[in-house]
Amino acid sequence: xxxxxxxxxxxxxxxxxxxxxxxxxxxxxxxxxxxxxxxxxxxxxxxxxxxxxxxxxxxxxxxxxxxxxxxxxxxxxxxxxxxxxxxxxxxxxxxxxxxxxxxxxxxxxxxxxxxxxxxxxxxxxxxxxxxxxxxxxxxxxxxxxxxxxxxxxxxxxxxxxxxxxxxxxxxxxxxxxxxxxxxxxxxxxxxxxxxxxxxxxxxxxxxxxxxxxxxxxxxxxxxxxxxxxxxxxxxxxxxxxxxxxxxxxxxxxxxxxxxxxxxxxxxxxxxxxxxxxxxxxxxxxxxxxxxxxxxxxxxxxxxxxxxxxxxxxxxxxxxxxxxxxxxxxxxxxxxxxxxxxxxxxxxxxxxxxxxxxxxxxxxxxxxxxxxxxxxxxxxxxxxxxxxxxxxxxxxxxxxxxxxxxxxxxxxxxxxxxxxxxxxxxxxxxxxxxxxxxxxxxxxxxxxxxxxxxxxxxxxxxxxxxxxxxxxxxxxxx
Amino acid sequence: xxxxxxxxxxxxxxxxxxxxxxxxxxxxxxxxxxxxxxxxxxxxxxxxxxxxxxxxxxxxxxxxxxxxxxxxxxxxxxxxxxxxxxxxxxxxxxxxxxxxxxxxxxxxxxxxxxxxxxxxxxxxxxxxxxxxxxxxxxxxxxxxxxxxxxxxxxxxxxxxxxxxxxxxxxxxxxxxxxxxxxxxxxxxxxxxxxxxxxxxxxxx
Numbered sequence: 001x002x003x004x005x006x007x008x009x010x011x012x013x014x015x016x017x018x019x020x021x022x023x024x025x026x027x028x029x030x031x032x033x034x035x036x037x038x039x040x041x042x043x044x045x046x047x048x049x050x051x052x053x054x055x056x057x058x059x060x061x062x063x064x065x066x067x068x069x070x071x072x073x074x075x076x077x078x079x080x081x082x083x084x085x086x087x088x089x090x091x092x093x094x095x096x097x098x099x100x101x102x103x104x105x106x107x108x109x110x111x112x113x114x115x116x117x118x119x120x121x122x123x124x125x126x127x128x129x130x131x132x133x134x135x136x137x138x139x140x141x142x143x144x145x146x147x148x149x150x151x152x153x154x155x156x157x158x159x160x161x162x163x164x165x166x167x168x169x170x171x172x173x174x175x176x177x178x179x180x181x182x183x184x185x186x187x188x189x190x191x192x193x194x195x196x197x198x199x200x201x202x203x204x205x206x207x208x209x210x211x212x213x214x215x216x217x218x219x220x221x222x223x224x225x226x227x228x229x230x231x232x233x234x235x236x237x238x239x240x241x242x243x244x245x246x247x248x249x250x251x252x253x254x255x256x257x258x259x260x261x262x263x264x265x266x267x268x269x270x271x272x273x274x275x276x277x278x279x280x281x282x283x284x285x286x287x288x289x290x291x292x293x294x295x296x297x298x299x300x301x302x303x304x305x306x307x308x309x310x311x312x313x314x315x316x317x318x319x320x321x322x323x324x325x326x327x328x329x330x331x332x333x334x335x336x337x338x339x340x341x342x343x344x345x346x347x348x349x350x351x352x353x354x355x356x357x358x359x360x361x362x363x364x365x366x367x368x369x370x371x372x373x374x375x376x377x378x379x380x381x382x383x384x385x386x387x388x389x390x391x392x393x394x395x396x397x398x399x400x401x402x403x404x405x406x407x408x409x410x411x412x413x414x415x416x417x418x419x420x421x422x423x424x425x426x427x428x429x430x431x432x433x434x435x436x437x438x439x440x441x442x443x444x445x446x447x448x449x450x451x452x453x454x455x456x457x458x459x460x461x462x463x464x465x466x467x468x469x470x471x472x473x474x475x476x477x
Numbered sequence: 478x479x480x481x482x483x484x485x486x487x488x489x490x491x492x493x494x495x496x497x498x499x500x501x502x503x504x505x506x507x508x509x510x511x512x513x514x515x516x517x518x519x520x521x522x523x524x525x526x527x528x529x530x531x532x533x534x535x536x537x538x539x540x541x542x543x544x545x546x547x548x549x550x551x552x553x554x555x556x557x558x559x560x561x562x563x564x565x566x567x568x569x570x571x572x573x574x575x576x577x578x579x580x581x582x583x584x585x586x587x588x589x590x591x592x593x594x595x596x597x598x599x600x601x602x603x604x605x606x607x608x609x610x611x612x613x614x615x616x617x618x619x620x621x622x623x624x625x626x627x628x629x630x631x632x633x634x635x636x637x638x639x640x641x642x643x644x645x646x647x648x649x650x651x652x653x654x655x656x657x658x659x660x661x662x663x664x665x666x667x668x669x670x671x672x673x674x675x676x677x678x679x680x681x
Contacts, residue, residue, distance in 0.1 A: 110638075132632050137639070144642070
């Protein structure tokens with residue numbers, strides 16, 4: 001093993017790790033007044049890490065614990081860019097709340113580091129370590145508003161259920177290790193190819209998928225999501241639904257596709273089941289919600305179901321569709337949460353859907369952006385969302401999963417209702433009292449970028465779809 | 478021969494100490510017996526040639542966990558006699574569960590437990606000749622497994638940051654020692670020299 005080559009492969013992660021520790025030191029010495037500086041520092045570090053992610057050649061490091069390929073590159077870039085935007089959102093949010101603390105950018109940075117390690121993990125041990133690094137920071141971030149009972153409740157619920165899911169995941173991993181004698185993805189695949197899938201291995205696979213589905217908040221492991229999303233601070237929820245979901249999904253794909261290609265029939269059943277339930281629950285349970293953060297939680301559950309359609313197909317096209325779906329979902333959600341964060345009235349954050357009433361008259365631009373994003377999430381042409389859905393549905397049809405694709409189509413029709421309701425409230429209801437002030441130039445730019453992606457994607461779809469294809473092909477070599 | 482004697486002595490003390498943990502009336506005695514049990518278990522590991530595990534057992538369990546227990550027992554005002562008072566009525570259920578576990582253990586040992594050959598190969602990575610297992614572990618922990626080791630370190634760092642973020646509160650009105658201010662005090666800014674005339678008193 002050449003340690004220098006290994007460290008060079010790990011360069012983007014090292015930048016983030018050492019940078020986060022340096023930021024921690026600066027914060028400890030200079031106190032909370034340095035938070036603004038540290039947030040900017042963290043964004044710069046993420047940009048630097050992103051640059052090196054883009055430049056690094058394919059390689060493996062540390063005896064196959066860590067792997068860099070097209071797939072990890074794509075996922076890491078999505079994770080890093082949404083994390084950087086969340087840092088900016090969080091800085092703005094906590095400044096408005098008057099609770100700025102310097103640990104915030106540090107924790108987001110360390111969590112992002114965990115996500116990058118998860119995405120690159122090619123071994124169940126490194127997968128678990130990356131996952132824990134990410135989750136532990138997320139639990140703390142959920143409870144970051146420690147004087148708010150709801151925030152602490154969110155953090156505690158997330159922690160307890162997260163620990164439970166880690167237990168299931170580890171149990172699955174230990175069974176897989178016990179029945180194959182290795183924790184490496186490629187090694188597991190070899191053993192399965194040589195000796196077939198035993199009943200013990202299937203048990204391990206089921207527990208593994210259950211543990212991972214927990215992190216995705218896919219039904220039936222979704223119970224935590226609405227409560228946590230409602231209670232946690234808004235920019236942190238944006239972080240949960242974008243960077244964390246993308247990383248967990250990318251890890252999920254790699255941990256299923258690489259070790260278990262010859263157990264396709266065994267895991268496909270589970271994924272189909274989880275996918276259908278997620279799409280259904282996401283569509284029906286969101287209808288009755290009045291709190292917009294809870295609504296976004298159910299929307300997130302539903303979208304995870306659509307993305308899982310691609311995994312159920314188990315083909316290059318399926319994975320390509322999923323990656324594209326995740327990128328679309330991350331960009332759209334960032335925009336939506338910028339809008340939710342701007343919902344402040346009399347110095348307090350407000351979160352019910354009726355607070356948006358008549359937004360088209362008081363804040364026409366924000367209303368237009370939010371409407372475009374909601375319609376895109378609903379999957380209305382010609383916005384970006386429809387292309388994402390078409391890709392996963394086509395992949396499912398190509399893999400002869402007709403029933404699954406049909407159910408997905410029905411669920412997305414039902415789901416369109418609650419997205420349209422928000423548009424209706426904004427444009428046709430009697431105006432409520434206007435929000436305190438404009439969202440500010442920085443947040444406005446993020447929202448504009450997110451909306452521009454959604455609206456203009458139809459004109460230049462090529463680059464992103466091609467990038468997703470390259471990334472997906474890296475897994476099937 | 479000597480090993481066998483040592484094994485039986487340590488095992489006997491271990492079982493006796495473990496029994497006394499449950500049976501002792503005074504909770505402080507219970508914890509002390511627990512420490513004794515840990516020490517004897519560590520001695521058994523040494524007999525097996527696993528001195529690294531023995532050290533870990535002493536450092537982690539005796540050093541940290543047992544001391545923590547002792548703190549809890551002595552600092553918190555828990556009436557252990559009251560807690561234990563209802564224990565008699567659970568004897569039957571306890572015996573049933575214990576018997577079931579013992580039965581399972583017998584089944585596991587009596588029937589041939591199938592282990593895949595791959596797992597056996599992985600387990601067969603023997604200690605290199607000429608070094609103790611602590612050295613052998615140290616060699617791979619900081620080379621082959623340095624990645625896992627460092628990431629685990631980061632996880633612990635996050636845990637520490639999290640604990641501080643969620644619990645540390647700056648209390649207002651606390652008078653802290655500022656070494657800088659103490660050292661930078663000079664006679665000029667801390668003393669007034671007043672020339673008092675006799676018979677007139679201090680008018681300042």
